Amino acid sequence: MTRTLGKDLLDLESLTGDQIRLILDTAEPFKEISERAIKKVPTLRGATIVNLFFEASTRTRISFEFAEKRLSADTVNVASTGSSVQKGETLVDTARNLEAMRIDMVVIRHGASGAAQFLAERIESNVINAGDGTHEHPTQALLDMLTLRDQFKRLAGLKVCVSFHLGECDVHGLDFASAGERI
Secondary structure, rough: OHHHHHHHOOOOOOHHHHHHHHHHHHHHHHHHHOOOOOOOOOOOOOOOOEEEEEOOOOHHHOOOHHHHHHHEEEEEEEEEEHHHHHOOOOOOHHHHHHOOOOOOOOEEOOOOOHHHHHHOOOOOHHHHEEEEEOOHHHHHHHHHHHHHHHHOOOOOOOOOOOOOHHHHHHOHEEEEEHHHOOO
Protein backbone atom coordinates (compact mmCIF):
# COMPACT_ATOMS: atom_id res chain seq x y z
CA MET A 1 0.00 0.00 0.00
CA THR A 2 1.13 3.61 0.15
CA ARG A 3 2.69 5.45 3.07
CA THR A 4 -0.53 7.44 3.34
CA LEU A 5 -2.48 4.24 3.90
CA GLY A 6 0.08 2.07 5.66
CA LYS A 7 1.38 -1.39 4.84
CA ASP A 8 -1.85 -3.40 5.04
CA LEU A 9 -5.62 -3.15 4.63
CA LEU A 10 -6.98 -5.25 7.48
CA ASP A 11 -10.06 -3.44 8.72
CA LEU A 12 -11.98 -0.19 8.48
CA GLU A 13 -11.80 0.74 12.14
CA SER A 14 -8.12 1.65 11.94
CA LEU A 15 -8.62 3.92 8.90
CA THR A 16 -9.25 7.64 9.23
CA GLY A 17 -11.97 9.40 7.27
CA ASP A 18 -9.28 10.90 5.02
CA GLN A 19 -7.86 7.44 4.31
CA ILE A 20 -11.28 6.03 3.46
CA ARG A 21 -11.95 9.01 1.18
CA LEU A 22 -8.56 8.49 -0.49
CA ILE A 23 -9.38 4.83 -1.19
CA LEU A 24 -12.82 5.69 -2.58
CA ASP A 25 -11.49 8.61 -4.65
CA THR A 26 -8.70 6.42 -6.04
CA ALA A 27 -11.13 3.63 -6.93
CA GLU A 28 -13.56 5.92 -8.76
CA PRO A 29 -11.60 6.37 -12.04
CA PHE A 30 -10.79 2.66 -12.18
CA LYS A 31 -14.47 1.73 -12.55
CA GLU A 32 -14.46 2.75 -16.24
CA ILE A 33 -11.69 0.25 -17.05
CA SER A 34 -14.28 -2.53 -17.06
CA GLU A 35 -16.19 -0.67 -19.77
CA ARG A 36 -13.23 -0.37 -22.16
CA ALA A 37 -12.53 -2.61 -25.14
CA ILE A 38 -9.09 -3.29 -23.66
CA LYS A 39 -9.55 -3.77 -19.94
CA LYS A 40 -5.94 -3.20 -18.83
CA VAL A 41 -3.89 -0.40 -17.31
CA PRO A 42 -0.25 -0.61 -16.17
CA THR A 43 -0.86 0.50 -12.57
CA LEU A 44 0.46 -2.70 -10.94
CA ARG A 45 2.79 -3.84 -13.73
CA GLY A 46 5.71 -5.69 -12.16
CA ALA A 47 3.88 -6.43 -8.90
CA THR A 48 3.27 -10.04 -7.86
CA ILE A 49 0.15 -10.70 -5.83
CA VAL A 50 -0.75 -13.99 -4.19
CA ASN A 51 -4.40 -14.71 -3.47
CA LEU A 52 -4.57 -17.06 -0.45
CA PHE A 53 -8.15 -18.24 -0.28
CA PHE A 54 -8.56 -20.71 2.58
CA GLU A 55 -12.32 -20.31 2.65
CA ALA A 56 -14.81 -20.94 -0.14
CA SER A 57 -15.43 -17.82 -2.19
CA THR A 58 -16.57 -17.07 -5.69
CA ARG A 59 -17.43 -13.37 -6.00
CA THR A 60 -14.61 -12.07 -3.79
CA ARG A 61 -11.93 -14.31 -5.31
CA ILE A 62 -12.95 -13.57 -8.88
CA SER A 63 -13.30 -9.84 -8.16
CA PHE A 64 -9.73 -9.72 -6.85
CA GLU A 65 -8.43 -11.77 -9.77
CA PHE A 66 -10.13 -9.52 -12.33
CA ALA A 67 -8.93 -6.34 -10.59
CA GLU A 68 -5.35 -7.60 -10.31
CA LYS A 69 -5.22 -8.66 -13.96
CA ARG A 70 -6.84 -5.43 -15.16
CA LEU A 71 -4.22 -3.49 -13.22
CA SER A 72 -1.51 -5.64 -14.91
CA ALA A 73 -0.26 -7.47 -11.79
CA ASP A 74 1.15 -10.97 -11.96
CA THR A 75 -1.11 -13.17 -9.86
CA VAL A 76 -0.90 -16.57 -8.23
CA ASN A 77 -3.93 -18.24 -6.67
CA VAL A 78 -3.53 -20.61 -3.74
CA ALA A 79 -6.35 -22.51 -2.08
CA SER A 80 -6.01 -24.69 0.99
CA THR A 81 -7.16 -27.71 -1.01
CA GLY A 82 -4.32 -28.95 -3.14
CA SER A 83 -1.68 -27.04 -1.18
CA SER A 84 0.73 -28.07 1.58
CA VAL A 85 -1.79 -26.70 4.09
CA GLN A 86 -3.56 -30.05 3.70
CA LYS A 87 -0.34 -31.71 4.87
CA GLY A 88 -0.10 -29.50 7.94
CA GLU A 89 1.87 -26.48 6.71
CA THR A 90 0.92 -23.40 8.71
CA LEU A 91 -0.48 -20.20 7.24
CA VAL A 92 2.70 -18.33 8.17
CA ASP A 93 4.97 -21.00 6.65
CA THR A 94 2.94 -20.90 3.43
CA ALA A 95 3.22 -17.11 3.25
CA ARG A 96 6.93 -17.08 4.11
CA ASN A 97 7.63 -19.68 1.41
CA LEU A 98 5.78 -17.48 -1.07
CA GLU A 99 7.69 -14.40 0.15
CA ALA A 100 10.94 -16.20 -0.60
CA MET A 101 9.78 -16.02 -4.24
CA ARG A 102 9.73 -12.19 -3.94
CA ILE A 103 6.01 -11.51 -3.89
CA ASP A 104 4.70 -8.02 -3.17
CA MET A 105 1.27 -8.58 -1.70
CA VAL A 106 -0.99 -11.24 -0.19
CA VAL A 107 -4.76 -11.10 -0.43
CA ILE A 108 -6.14 -13.45 2.20
CA ARG A 109 -9.56 -14.95 2.76
CA HIS A 110 -9.66 -17.17 5.84
CA GLY A 111 -12.34 -18.64 8.07
CA ALA A 112 -10.56 -17.67 11.29
CA SER A 113 -11.28 -14.22 12.66
CA GLY A 114 -8.06 -12.22 12.89
CA ALA A 115 -6.14 -14.37 10.37
CA ALA A 116 -5.26 -11.37 8.18
CA GLN A 117 -3.90 -9.39 11.15
CA PHE A 118 -1.98 -12.46 12.37
CA LEU A 119 -0.37 -12.87 8.95
CA ALA A 120 0.36 -9.15 8.50
CA GLU A 121 2.31 -9.10 11.76
CA ARG A 122 4.53 -11.94 10.56
CA ILE A 123 5.40 -11.18 6.93
CA GLU A 124 6.91 -8.20 5.13
CA SER A 125 4.58 -8.24 2.10
CA ASN A 126 1.47 -6.08 2.08
CA VAL A 127 -1.64 -7.92 3.29
CA ILE A 128 -5.21 -7.23 2.20
CA ASN A 129 -8.03 -8.80 4.20
CA ALA A 130 -10.58 -10.29 1.80
CA GLY A 131 -12.66 -11.59 4.70
CA ASP A 132 -11.61 -13.28 7.91
CA GLY A 133 -14.38 -15.35 9.40
CA THR A 134 -17.02 -13.28 11.15
CA HIS A 135 -14.51 -10.52 11.93
CA GLU A 136 -14.22 -8.19 8.92
CA HIS A 137 -14.46 -7.90 5.17
CA PRO A 138 -13.11 -4.37 4.67
CA THR A 139 -12.91 -4.51 0.89
CA GLN A 140 -16.61 -5.42 0.67
CA ALA A 141 -17.47 -2.59 3.04
CA LEU A 142 -15.41 -0.16 0.93
CA LEU A 143 -17.19 -1.35 -2.20
CA ASP A 144 -20.54 -0.88 -0.46
CA MET A 145 -19.51 2.65 0.55
CA LEU A 146 -18.42 3.43 -3.02
CA THR A 147 -21.79 2.20 -4.29
CA LEU A 148 -23.66 4.30 -1.74
CA ARG A 149 -21.57 7.36 -2.56
CA ASP A 150 -22.25 6.87 -6.28
CA GLN A 151 -25.97 6.54 -5.62
CA PHE A 152 -26.40 9.38 -3.08
CA LYS A 153 -23.40 11.59 -4.05
CA ARG A 154 -22.28 11.59 -0.40
CA LEU A 155 -21.78 9.36 2.62
CA ALA A 156 -21.87 11.88 5.43
CA GLY A 157 -25.23 11.96 7.14
CA LEU A 158 -26.63 8.86 5.45
CA LYS A 159 -28.57 6.44 7.61
CA VAL A 160 -28.22 2.91 6.30
CA CYS A 161 -30.28 -0.08 7.37
CA VAL A 162 -28.62 -3.41 6.67
CA SER A 163 -30.74 -6.54 6.83
CA PHE A 164 -29.07 -9.95 6.89
CA HIS A 165 -28.90 -13.34 8.54
CA LEU A 166 -26.47 -12.86 11.43
CA GLY A 167 -24.86 -16.28 11.01
CA GLU A 168 -23.84 -15.55 7.43
CA CYS A 169 -22.68 -11.96 7.50
CA ASP A 170 -19.74 -9.85 8.58
CA VAL A 171 -21.20 -7.45 11.13
CA HIS A 172 -18.09 -5.33 11.75
CA GLY A 173 -17.33 -4.84 8.05
CA LEU A 174 -20.77 -3.34 7.58
CA ASP A 175 -20.36 -0.72 10.28
CA PHE A 176 -21.35 2.19 8.08
CA ALA A 177 -22.34 4.34 11.02
CA SER A 178 -18.84 4.75 12.42
CA ALA A 179 -17.19 4.88 8.98
CA GLY A 180 -19.75 7.41 7.77
CA GLU A 181 -19.15 9.67 10.76
CA ARG A 182 -15.47 9.82 9.88
CA ILE A 183 -16.07 10.65 6.23
